[in-house]
Amino acid sequence: MIQPQSVGVxxxxxxxxxxxxxxRSGGTLPEYELVYETYGELNADRSNAVLVCHxxxxxxxxxxxxxxxxxxxxxxxxxxxxxxxLDTRKFFVIGVNNLGGCHGSTGPISINPAxxxxxxxxxxxxxxxxxxxxxxxxxxxxxxxxxxxxxxGSLGGMQALSWSLQYPxxxxxxxxxxxxxKLTAQNIAFNEVARQAILSDPEFHGGHxxxxxxxxxxxxxxxxxxxxxxxxxxxxxxDKFGRSxxxxxxxxxxxxxxxxxxxxxxxxxxxAGFFDANTYLLATKALDYFDPAFEHGGNLPAALAxxxxxxxxxxxxxxxxxxxxxxxxxVYALLHNQRNVSYAEIESDAGHDSFLLDEAQYHALxxxxxxxxxx
Amino acid sequence: MSYRYDxxxxxxxxxxxxxxxxxxCGDGSLLKHLAEVRQVQGYGVExxxxxxxxxxxxxxxxxxxxxxxxxxxxxxxxxxxxIMSLSLQAMHNTQGILVEMLRVAREAVVSFPNFGYWRxxxxxxxxxxxxxxxxxxxxxxxxxxxxxxxxxxxxxCEMNGIAVRERLAFDEGKLILDEPNFLASVAVYRLGRGA
Numbered sequence: 001m002i003q004p005q006s007v008g009v010x011x012x013x014x015x016x017x018x019x020x021x022x023x024r025s026g027g028t029l030p031e032y033e034l035v036y037e038t039y040g041e042l043n044a045d046r047s048n049a050v051l052v053c054h055x056x057x058x059x060x061x062x063x064x065x066x067x068x069x070x071x072x073x074x075x076x077x078x079x080x081x082x083x084x085x086l087d088t089r090k091f092f093v094i095g096v097n098n099l100g101g102c103h104g105s106t107g108p109i110s111i112n113p114a115x116x117x118x119x120x121x122x123x124x125x126x127x128x129x130x131x132x133x134x135x136x137x138x139x140x141x142x143x144x145x146x147x148x149x150x151x152x153g154s155l156g157g158m159q160a161l162s163w164s165l166q167y168p169x170x171x172x173x174x175x176x177x178x179x180x181x182k183l184t185a186q187n188i189a190f191n192e193v194a195r196q197a198i199l200s201d202p203e204f205h206g207g208h209x210x211x212x213x214x215x216x217x218x219x220x221x222x223x224x225x226x227x228x229x230x231x232x233x234x235x236x237x238x239d240k241f242g243r244s245x246x247x248x249x250x251x252x253x254x255x256x257x258x259x260x261x262x263x264x265x266x267x268x269x270x271x272a273g274f275f276d277a278n279t280y281l282l283a284t285k286a287l288d289y290f291d292p293a294f295e296h297g298g299n300l301p302a303a304l305a306x307x308x309x310x311x312x313x314x315x316x317x318x319x320x321x322x323x324x325x326x327x328x329x330x331v332y333a334l335l336h337n338q339r340n341v342s343y344a345e346i347e348s349d350a351g352h353d354s355f356l357l358d359e360a361q362y363h364a365l366x367x368x369x370x371x372x373x374x375x
Numbered sequence: 376m377s378y379r380y381d382x383x384x385x386x387x388x389x390x391x392x393x394x395x396x397x398x399x400c401g402d403g404s405l406l407k408h409l410a411e412v413r414q415v416q417g418y419g420v421e422x423x424x425x426x427x428x429x430x431x432x433x434x435x436x437x438x439x440x441x442x443x444x445x446x447x448x449x450x451x452x453x454x455x456x457x458i459m460s461l462s463l464q465a466m467h468n469t470q471g472i473l474v475e476m477l478r479v480a481r482e483a484v485v486s487f488p489n490f491g492y493w494r495x496x497x498x499x500x501x502x503x504x505x506x507x508x509x510x511x512x513x514x515x516x517x518x519x520x521x522x523x524x525x526x527x528x529x530x531x532c533e534m535n536g537i538a539v540r541e542r543l544a545f546d547e548g549k550l551i552l553d554e555p556n557f558l559a560s561v562a563v564y565r566l567g568r569g570a
Contacts, residue, residue, distance in 0.1 A: 312431075331438060332448040338394065338416050343438045344427050361424045368431040 004083040006073070007039045010064035012104065015141050021099075021134060024289075027124030030113060034138050035104030036060045036096040039080055040088030042142070048375035049144040050091045051135060052076060053152030053159035056227070056283050057275060059103035062095030063088075078358040085366040090375060091148060099134050100126040100282040108278035109210065119278075121207020126282055128155070128290045132162045136170070148375050149173040150309075153355035154322060155283065158290045161330065164307040165292055171309040173373055175366070178319055178355040180326035181300050181333070182291035187321065190230050191284040194223035198277045207278055220277045221268035228267050233318035233351035300329060301336035310340040312369045314362065316354035317347050342369070380548045381460060381486050382408055384563045388484060388541075389413045393455035396480060398442055398472070399462030401426055403435030410435075420446075443468045446475045454480035461509075461561075463487045464519045470535060477537065477568050486563040489544070491524030491556045508547070509560040525556040528564070536569035 012035050021029045037060050042049060052062045054075070063080035065073050080086045080093050097105040100123060108123040115122075139147070150171050152160040157179025164174045183191070198204060201219030205212050229237075241260040256262040296302040311334055315327035324345045334341040346362045348354040354362070382405055389395060393415050397406050400419025409415045419437040421427050430437035440446070443466060457480035459472070464487050466472055476483040488509035489495075495505035504514040512518065523531075525544060532539050544551045544559030551559040 328448055335418065335438070336450065336453075340436050341418075341438070342427075342431060342436050344424075345439045347424075361428075364428055365424075365431060368428055372431070372434050 002083040005081055006077065007064035007081045007088055009067045010037050010039065010061075010074070011066075012037050012060060014104070015138055017134075017137055017141075019137075021130065021137075023124050023130045024127045025125035025130075029099065029106065029124065032099060032106035032134070033104075033110075034096055034099070034106075034134060036094055036138060037062060037064075037074075038095075038142075039063050039093040040091055042092040042144070043375060045375075046143055046145065047148060048091050049139070049142070049147050050086060050093045050149045050151060051139070051147050051163075052080065052086075052093060052095045053131075053135070053150065053156035053163075054095065054098065055152070055154040055156045056280075056287070057271070058156065059101065060095040060097040060105075061103070062093065075356065078356075079363070079366070085363050086151070086370055091370070094138075094142070096135055096138055098126070098131045098283075100279055100286075102276035102279040107276065108207070108282070109276055118208075118210045120210055121278060123278060123282065125285060125289075127286050128158050128162045129166060131286070132159055132166050135159070135163075136167055139170070146170045146172060148373050149175055149370070151175040151177070152179070153177040154179055154352065155287055155290075157322075158287070161307075162290070162292065164309045164311075165303065168306050168308045171307075173312070173369075174307070174309040175312045175314070175369065176327070176330060177314045178316055178322045178327075178352055179313075179330070180322050181293060181303075181329050183288055184326075188288045190226060190321075191288055193226050195281055195284055197222035197226070198281060201277075204277065207281075209277070215272075216277045217269075217272040220272040220275060220280060221265075223277075223280055224271040224275075225264045225268040228264060230321040231352040233320065233349055235318060236349050236351055239349070300333040304330075304333045304339075305337050307334065307337070307339060311342070312365075313341060313343045314355075314365065315343075315345050316351070316362075317345060318349050319352045319354060321352040380545055381561060381563055384543055385409075385458060385460065385484050385486070386412060388482075388565055389415060389456055392416075394453065396420065396449070396454045396457040398457060398459045398476070399465070400430060400435070400437060402429035403433040403437060405458065405460060406430075406435045407433050442466060442472055445471060446479050449479045451478055452481065456480055456482050456484055458484045460484075460486050461488065464521045464523070467520055469521055470531070473531075473535065473537060473566075477566065481567070482540070483566040484564065485566060486561060487523070487528065488519075489525050489556065489559050489562055490522045491526065492546070492560045493557050494560070496557075507560065525559065525562045528562070532564075532566065538567040538569045539564060540567050541565040 061074045063074040063077045097103040100107045108119045112119040150160045150163045157176040160174045164171045198219035201216035203214040204216040244259040293300040293303040315324035331343040395415040395417045397419045406417040457476045498505035544555030544562045
């Protein structure tokens with residue numbers, strides 16, 4: 001055992017794909033770029049690759065930091081590195097920014113070759129399946145025929161699950177964390193509130209706000225505030241903020257009074273400062289559309305019959321946005337198909353965000369699971 | 376810690392390639408054994424994080440579930456055998472879990488420590504709760520919540536219409552044919568749905 005370490009300084013890479021990508025929505029991307037990062041070394045057999053799929057607001061920057069930003073660690077830096085659960089001394093780990101993203105892969109802020117202008121709202125709808133298809137082309141480019149594991153939390157877990165259905169022969173293990181086989185009506189409802197916040201911002205300009213030199217930050221901020229509430233548990237929010245008042249007493253104002261208001265506004269502002277509103281719209285729709293059982297009359301066990309990977313499914317006790325019950329649906333559908341599957345429901349008070357944290361039981365389980373994967 | 380003879384009996388009752396569910400599977404060693412010698416497609420059920428971790432390290436499928444709430448989600452008759460090895464005495468919902476076991480599997484295999492074992496009786500006569508190889512805990516830290524004998528379990532099966540297809544009783548690894556309720560420390564049952 002070594003002390004867990006950072007992968008250190010990382011440099012994002014780009015891959016250009018000239019072959020058009022047919023999308024589920026009926027649209028086509030004539031060409032596209034994916035930005036990605038890798039950690040560790042691909043072994044001679046090319047058998048130790050692990051793909052980490054990001055969630056709604058994530059990116060290809062999974063671990064380590066950039067030379068010019070030593071404090072900007074990757075979003076899953078606690079998971080990936082030497083001596084960490086996803087140990088880069090054993091695995092070759094890949095993070096990729098999904099299509100439609102705003103961190104460097106082709107997305108709404110990219111130039112539409114047909115118009116010479118940013119795609120904006122004209123960027124085609126992309127689905128989880130489209131993302132996976134694009135990731136598969138990147139895997140081809142990197143010479144990876146089969147992944148030792150594909151890992152993701154939340155929307156990233158949906159991609160891991162979808163990989164096991166779209167390319168069953170290319171996935172040895174799927175690790176599906178804090179995810180669901182499809183969103184509930186309530187979950188779609190939260191996404192719709194977030195979208196309406198953006199769509200109704202006067203500075204949205206039908207999605208072509210770049211041309212107007214403005215950004216719908218108020219809408220994006222509201223969208224993030226709503227989302228953030230759902231990522232935390234009632235208890236965690238209560239423990240952290242309670243009814244704490246900034247001025248110690250009510251001052252009868254719409255300025256920040258309760259500390260939770262301050263926190264949400266801060267999180268919203270921070271997010272609106274770097275994230276693209278069109279990407280947010282696209283990603284929430286990708287979440288909503290994901291439903292592999294739909295083509296099987298809603299029969300999830302039938303939909304998962306294609307999967308051949310071994311599965312680890314993990315949920316968190318206080319996650320109400322992607323509740324343990326939703327993970328169990330995946331588990332029982334896999335069980336129906338006699339797939340190798342393990343399931344853990346981790347005690348955590350941090351709600352949906354738990355999957356990004358390093359709760360000891362959670363990371364011990366992931367460590368044990370990844371340790372057993374033969375490469 | 377495991378009673379190997381318990382495992383051996385169970386193994387004899389499992390046919391190659393069966394689907395097996397092990398309730399309270401601990402570190403998964405029985406399922407690992409059954410996978411090796413019977414090539415079963417096995418799944419364990421546990422609710423203790425340390426045991427889930429141990430199963431994962433052993434490469435055994437394990438599903439976290441609170442068995443006290445039943446086995447909802449598992450289809451009727453899905454498994455060939457469902458096993459509960461030395462765990463029934465640690466459950467509150469004794470009758471409920473027996474019903475659930477025979478719902479999800481063709482046959483159930485249940486083993487438990489016999490509270491009526493003569494050494495246990497002797498201990499009670501001497502005024503102390505029994506502590507033995509089959510009941511290794513002190514009264515104040517035992518995970519066991521139900522204390523019953525072979526005769527008690529036979530009566531429960533009869534009352535609930537559960538068919539006892541086979542019953543083997545042991546003391547220190549040796550098969551006990553006479554007076555098992557008195558002379559055996561552990562019993563292993565093969566159960567089916569009654570007529």
